[in-house]
Amino acid sequence: MAFPWLLLWEVSLTVAVTASTLVTIIILTLPSAFSHFKPHEVTEADFTDDDTEDAERSGFAYYQQHENEAGTLEIDATVQVVVLGDIGRSPRMQYHALSIANNGGKVDLIGYVDPSVDINPDVKAHRLINIVPIPVFPFQATSRLSFLFLAPLKVAFQFQALYHALGYRTKACKWMLVQNPPSIPTLMVAQLICFLRNTKLVIDWHNFGYSILALRLGPEHLLVRISRWYEGYFAKSATAHFAVTNAMCRVLKEKWNIDALPLHDRPANHLRPLTENERIAFLKTRPELEGQPFNLDDRSWRLIVSSTSWTPDEDFSILLDALVRYATIRKREKSLPRIWAVITGKGPLQAYYKSKIQQYVQEGNLNDTIISTAWLSTTDYARLLGSADLGISLHTSSSGVDLPMKVVDMFGTGLPVAGWGQFEAWSELVKEGENGRGFGSGDELCGILQQLFGQEDGGRQLSRLRDGALRESERRWEDEWGPVAGQLFQLRNDER
CATH class of the missing domain: 3.40.50.2000 (Glycogen Phosphorylase B;)
Structure with missing residues (x-):
């Protein structure tokens, strides 16, 4: 009868030692925190000759208009824009990044970068936007069984990749704007980093992660129910929320008592009627x-x-x-x-x-x-x-x-x-x-x-x-974005 208790003790001890080691590593390698007294600085050296020729697109024109006597542009509104997906296939998050940069904010745009998928050329050209690629999980599920096997490994891989990118490969920012879904592990990592770095979290709701998972596993599957709880739990304490429809705002309020601001999608300027x-x-x-x-x-x-x-x-x-x-x-x-x-x-x-x-x-x-x-x-x-x-x-x-x-x-x-x-x-x-x-x-x-x-x-x-x-x-996008997101980030610049 002693054998089960001995096994339970060994398992518990292993889990405790592993958890203690992880907590110790996190404490010893804590990322830097955002300071309201240290704004981000941009100088003329941050722009190339090509940037000065295409001043509006690169942000050089904004720099010239707002630099101080020392030739420095001081930016307090810094934002990490996060999408645990391919940046090129995430036009809304690219639009967010451009709007923030065009109105004088500094952006770290974090996500996957697929060489075969074009990122908006205006995003790549803007010097106030820094694209930070994160590695992609190297395996793909080909069946429901392989999905259930690979899912935990993928989550662990994404957790460390995202934690490293948000905590150590980028400077501490005032705001973090996260696309949801995917929710797992994005919301947990975002909450942890925001706590450690004194950053305010904003969630941009495109859909619900658990409802997408239900398409594969069914609405009553255990993992779907866990995902639904997880999504609501880690979203509640965010500073603010955007949602793509009024209906989604209503559901967020009813389901998790989350007050979201409606921010409808609108087309960007490169999409226009043709003759x-x-x-x-x-x-x-x-x-x-x-x-x-x-x-x-x-x-x-x-x-x-x-x-x-x-x-x-x-x-x-x-x-x-x-x-x-x-x-x-x-x-x-x-x-x-x-x-x-x-x-x-x-x-x-x-x-x-x-x-x-x-x-x-x-x-x-x-x-x-x-x-x-x-x-x-x-x-x-x-x-x-x-x-x-x-x-x-x-x-x-x-x-x-x-x-x-x-x-x-x-x-x-x-x-x-x-x-x-x-x-x-x-x-x-x-x-x-x-x-x-x-x-x-x-x-x-x-x-x-x-x-x-x-x-x-x-x-x-x-x-x-x-x-x-x-x-x-x-x-247009800018008409919708300014009164909602621009006001929240205190970035709306009526001079421009």
Whole structure:
């Protein structure tokens, strides 16, 4: 009978010694703390000759306007902008970084850096933004079993990588702005570093981490329930919160008694409407149209664009089903234009759907239809949206209260949208019949394509939606950010 007690003692002793060692290491290597009496200093030496030539973009113009007699720009508003994901695929966090820097704050932008994914060139050019890459966990789960095995190892790897980046590779900052999700281990590390470094934590809620995990494991799985508790527990003590929708603010209040400020996504300045000549000029550069009998002037075809991360919360089969049905109907109704569909983005399900598309093509189910996938630069992506006739959003929302930023991008170029509209927050962004249309199935999407592209009143309907999208394009990120985040960070600069 002594054996179980002996084993329990040895395990307990091992855990105690390990915990004590970790606490000792943390205490002996505590990171520096932020001091309100030591502002960050920027001098002319921090700018290159190229920076001085492109003064607005690099921040040199701001430096010249605000330097003191000693030639130093003193910055008290320093911010760590943190995303435990790829920076290039996190446009909202890049917009945050640019807005902070453009209004006189110093930014450390911390996240993954994928060489194949473009970071916004304005972010890379700005000298008040320091990009701090963190290493990526080297293994990928290929099944539910491997996910459960690798998940703890991934969390441990991310914990140390993020802790090291926030605590030792960057100076102590006044604020830390963290994207959520992912929640694990981001919120725990952020809270620990903010406690040790005298930093104020702000959480930017894009969605709920536990609801995304539920897509893989199911809503009642033990890990999902733990994730829900963890997310609420480590979020409550943050200094402030932003949320992408009013509906998310309401849920945060009801679920965890968290008061969040609504900060809706708005398009950045590089997303703008194009003239007809600019649209045609761009489309003539696309290799997908080589050899195709498309008349770019009379638009005997229609271009639809969908941006996707190829993940389970975007059911791409809905668009495929709609295009197959549309192609079948067009065999009878020749007045319907042909369709060219471009799907941009990268993700885990891309190979599966590309093989499915190829199967439909071989079976003759997509006659007179071009479906192409692409990964574009920031500039070309904006031009593609500005050249399209209709944007498609397949985002289904794991929580029901987030919104797809791709729709905001589309509106920024004056592009009307058809999207999956069967969730609560959809109406906060898309006004039915004014700037877009919602659908709940492939059949409904096919019907929308027929209505908007058909000769009977289709042109007038599409034109009305485009007018609404153009009105929406006038509402820009900086207009939304200044009164909310700018005021919180005490950065809004009305002189500029």
